[in-house]
Amino acid sequence: MTKDFQGKVAIVTGGGAGIGRATAVLLAERGATVVVADLHAQTSTEAVAEITAAGGVAMAIVGDLSDQTVVDNLVSETVDTFGGVDVLINNAGIMDDMSGPHEVSDALWERVLRVNLSAPFLLTRAVVPHMLSRGHGAIVNVTSEAGLRGSAAGTAYTVSKHGLIGLTRSGAVIYRDKGIRVNAVAPGGVTTSLEVNVKGDAMGLAVIGGYNANVGRIAAATELAEVIVFLASDAASNVNGAVVPVDNGWSAV
Numbered sequence: 214m215t216k217d218f219q220g221k222v223a224i225v226t227g228g229g230a231g232i233g234r235a236t237a238v239l240l241a242e243r244g245a246t247v248v249v250a251d252l253h254a255q256t257s258t259e260a261v262a263e264i265t266a267a268g269g270v271a272m273a274i275v276g277d278l279s280d281q282t283v284v285d286n287l288v289s290e291t292v293d294t295f296g297g298v299d300v301l302i303n304n305a306g307i308m309d310d311m312s313g314p315h316e317v318s319d320a321l322w323e324r325v326l327r328v329n330l331s332a333p334f335l336l337t338r339a340v341v342p343h344m345l346s347r348g349h350g351a352i353v354n355v356t357s358e359a360g361l362r363g364s365a366a367g368t369a370y371t372v373s374k375h376g377l378i379g380l381t382r383s384g385a386v387i388y389r390d391k392g393i394r395v396n397a398v399a400p401g402g403v404t405t406s407l408e409v410n411v412k413g414d415a416m417g418l419a420v421i422g423g424y425n426a427n428v429g430r431i432a433a434a435t436e437l438a439e440v441i442v443f444l445a446s447d448a449a450s451n452v453n454g455a456v457v458p459v460d461n462g463w464s465a466v
C-alpha cells in the first residue's frame with residue numbers, strides 16, 4: 214500500500230464506527246497519524262486498537278463535537294501531541310426521524326443542525342489556522358444524497374446536509390490560494406449503524422425507498438473511505454469545492 218500520507222496528521226470525526234472508522238483505518242494504512250474523534254469511548258478505543266495492531270499510529274479523543282470546548286480540546290490535543298493538522302474529515306453525523314417541516318420539533322432541529330452542520334463549522338474554524346500556518350491542508354466533508362435532493366431524509370437532516378455543501382464550497386473558494394482544499398462526498402445508502410429513528414422502522418432506507426425507488430445498491434463503508442481518502446490526498450491536488458456522489462448512480466437517475 215502507498216504510504217502517501219506518511220508524516221501527515223488527520224482528524225477523523227465519527228471515527229469510531231461506520232464510514233469514519235473505515236476512513237480512519239485506510240488513512241492509517243496509507244501512513245497518516247490519525248486522531249479518532251467520537252462520542253463513544255468504546256468504539257473510539259477499538260478503532261485506535263485496530264490501527265495500532267496493524268502498525269499504525271492513532272489516538273482517540275472522546276466527546277460531543279457539537280460542544281465548542283470539545284472541539285477546542287480535540288484540536289489543541291492533536292497539535293500538542295502530533296505537531297499540527299494536515300487533514301480534517303468532517304464525518305460525524307446523525308439521522309433525523311424523517312419528519313417534514315410542520316412536524317420537526319425545536320429539539321430535533323437544533324440537535325441535527327448542531328451535530329451535522331455546526332460541528333463541522335466549529336472544526337473547520339479551529340483547524341484552518343493550523344493549516345494556514347503549514348501552507349497546506351485538505352478538508353473532506355461527508356454530506357449525503359440528502360444534500361443533493363429533497364427525497365432522501367427528513368427536513369432537518371436534508372437542510373443540515375445542504376448546509377454542509379455550502380460550507381464546503383465557501384471554504385474551497387476562500388482558501389483556494391492558500392493551499393487548503395475543501396471537498397465533500399455525498400454517500401447514497403451505506404451499511405452502517407447510522408443512528409436512525411424512523412417512526413418505528415429499524416432502517417431509514419426502508420422509508421426513503423418508499424418515496425424514492427432509485428437508491429440502488431447499498432455500499433460498504435470501505436467504498437466511501439476510498440473516495441474520501443482520495444479527496445484528502447495529493448492525488449486530488451486540483452480537486453477543490455467538489456461534491457462527489459458515491460451512490461451507485463442514485464443522483465444520476
Ligand SMILES: NC(=O)c1ccc[n+]([C@@H]2O[C@H](COP(=O)([O-])OP(=O)(O)OC[C@H]3O[C@@H](n4cnc5c(N)ncnc54)[C@H](O)[C@@H]3O)[C@@H](O)[C@H]2O)c1
Pocket residue numbers: 226227228229230231232233250251252253256276277278279304305306307308328355356357358399400401402403404405406407408
Ligand atoms: N449510512 C448511510 O447510509 C449514509 C448516507 C449518507 C450520508 N451518511 C453520512 O455519513 C456520515 C457517517 O455516518 P455513518 O453512516 O458511518 O453512521 P454511524 O452511526 O455508523 O457513524 C457515525 C459516527 O459518528 C459519531 N457521532 C455522532 N454524533 C457525534 C457527535 N455529536 N460527536 C462526536 N461523534 C459523533 C457516532 O458515535 C458514530 O461513531 C454521517 O455524517 C452521515 O450523515 C451516511
